[in-house]
Amino acid sequence: MGVNFDLNDLQAFRAVVELGSFRKAAEAVNISQPALSRRIEKLEAALGVRLFERTTRSVTLTTIGRVFAPSAEQLLDDLDVALLGIRDVSTSRLGHVTIACVPSVAYYFLPSVVAAYHSRYPRIRVKLLDSSANDVLGSVISGEADFGVSFMGSQETEVEFKVLLQERFVAACRRDHPLARKKQVTWSELYEHEYVSVDKTSGNRLLLDQALTNVAPAAPSVCETRHVTTMLGLIEAGLGVAAVPSMAMPMRDHPILTSVPLVDPVVTRRVGIVRRRGRPLAPAAQQFYQTILDTKRSGMVRAAKKTST
Structure with missing residues (x-):
C-alpha cells in the first residue's frame, strides 16, 4: 500500500x-498556519x-513522533545529499549541524566560524559538543556528531x-610572573615553578606524557583540571604556570595572561577535522565543514600565527 x-x-x-x-514553522516554510x-x-x-x-x-x-523524527530528518538529509551537486543549501533552508570539538578549539576558534556560518545560513541551527578528545572521537564514530575538530583520530x-x-x-603565565620576561622557556625551567596540569583523562596529558619521557617534574602539580580553559582561569588567579x-x-592584548614558547623539546600537536570514513556529510554539515576550511585559509586561525611566537 502506498504512503500518501x-x-x-x-x-x-x-x-x-x-x-x-x-506559527513559527508556518513562517519558516512560507505558508499560512492553516496550510x-x-x-x-x-x-x-x-x-x-x-x-x-x-x-x-x-x-x-x-512518543511515536519522537521515534519518527530522526527518520524524517535522515530522509530529508539524504535527499539534500543527492541534490548537493545541483544546488547549494539556500539561506531559507531549515536544518541543523552538530559539531564535536575539544574545548580549546571550541572557545577560541569556532566562535568566528559559527558567526560566519550563521550569517550565510541563518536558519540552520548549530550544536557544539565541547568535550575531551576521546569523547569527540566517540561522538563522530557513533554518529552523534556530523564531524569533529580535535587533535586525536x-x-x-x-x-x-x-x-x-x-x-x-607554550608556557602560560601571568604578565607579572618571572617567566613572562623570557623569550623562551625549557620544560625543566617550567617545572621549577608551581604549575597546574591536566588530569590523565585529557588527550593533552597523553600527548605530553609521550613527548616528555626524559623530563621529570621535581614536584607534582598544585592542581589538576580536565580542560585547558579551566587551567587558564587558575593561572589568571595566580595559581602558577601551565603548559x-x-x-x-x-588574544595577545589580554591584560593578565601571556605565553612564552616552550623548548627542549618543542612539543606540537596537529589539529584537524575528524569525520566518519566513507559517509558523506549532510549539506548543512558540508557547508560548515567548508566554512572551517575557508576560515583557516583566510588567516583567522590565531593559533597558526602563535606558533611563531
Missing part, C-alpha cells in the same frame, strides 16, 4: 519539531498515528583526519 504524503509534509513536520510552534496544519494532519493520516500533542500553549512530540581506521594546522605548546596549546591562549 510528500516532501512538503516532511518539511512541515521538521519545521514544527525544530521550532516548537506551528501547515493540513500538511501535518495529512502526514499523521498517512502514517495512522498522532505525531504531536497540541494545546493552546505548547506543541510537543508524542589520525590513527583510527574508522575516521578520516584532515589536518588544519600544527601548533606548539597549554598555543591556540588555547587568549
Whole structure:
C-alpha cells in the first residue's frame, strides 16, 4: 500500500519539531498556519498515528513522533545529499549541524566560524559538543556528531583526519610572573615553578606524557583540571604556570595572561577535522565543514600565527 504524503509534509513536520510552534514553522516554510496544519494532519493520516500533542500553549512530540523524527530528518538529509551537486543549501533552508570539538578549539576558534556560518545560513541551527578528545572521537564514530575538530583520530581506521594546522605548546603565565620576561622557556625551567596540569583523562596529558619521557617534574602539580580553559582561569588567579596549546591562549592584548614558547623539546600537536570514513556529510554539515576550511585559509586561525611566537 502506498504512503500518501510528500516532501512538503516532511518539511512541515521538521519545521514544527525544530521550532516548537506551528506559527513559527508556518513562517519558516512560507505558508499560512492553516496550510501547515493540513500538511501535518495529512502526514499523521498517512502514517495512522498522532505525531504531536497540541494545546493552546505548547506543541510537543508524542512518543511515536519522537521515534519518527530522526527518520524524517535522515530522509530529508539524504535527499539534500543527492541534490548537493545541483544546488547549494539556500539561506531559507531549515536544518541543523552538530559539531564535536575539544574545548580549546571550541572557545577560541569556532566562535568566528559559527558567526560566519550563521550569517550565510541563518536558519540552520548549530550544536557544539565541547568535550575531551576521546569523547569527540566517540561522538563522530557513533554518529552523534556530523564531524569533529580535535587533535586525536589520525590513527583510527574508522575516521578520516584532515589536518588544519600544527601548533606548539607554550608556557602560560601571568604578565607579572618571572617567566613572562623570557623569550623562551625549557620544560625543566617550567617545572621549577608551581604549575597546574591536566588530569590523565585529557588527550593533552597523553600527548605530553609521550613527548616528555626524559623530563621529570621535581614536584607534582598544585592542581589538576580536565580542560585547558579551566587551567587558564587558575593561572589568571595566580595559581602558577601551565603548559597549554598555543591556540588555547587568549588574544595577545589580554591584560593578565601571556605565553612564552616552550623548548627542549618543542612539543606540537596537529589539529584537524575528524569525520566518519566513507559517509558523506549532510549539506548543512558540508557547508560548515567548508566554512572551517575557508576560515583557516583566510588567516583567522590565531593559533597558526602563535606558533611563531
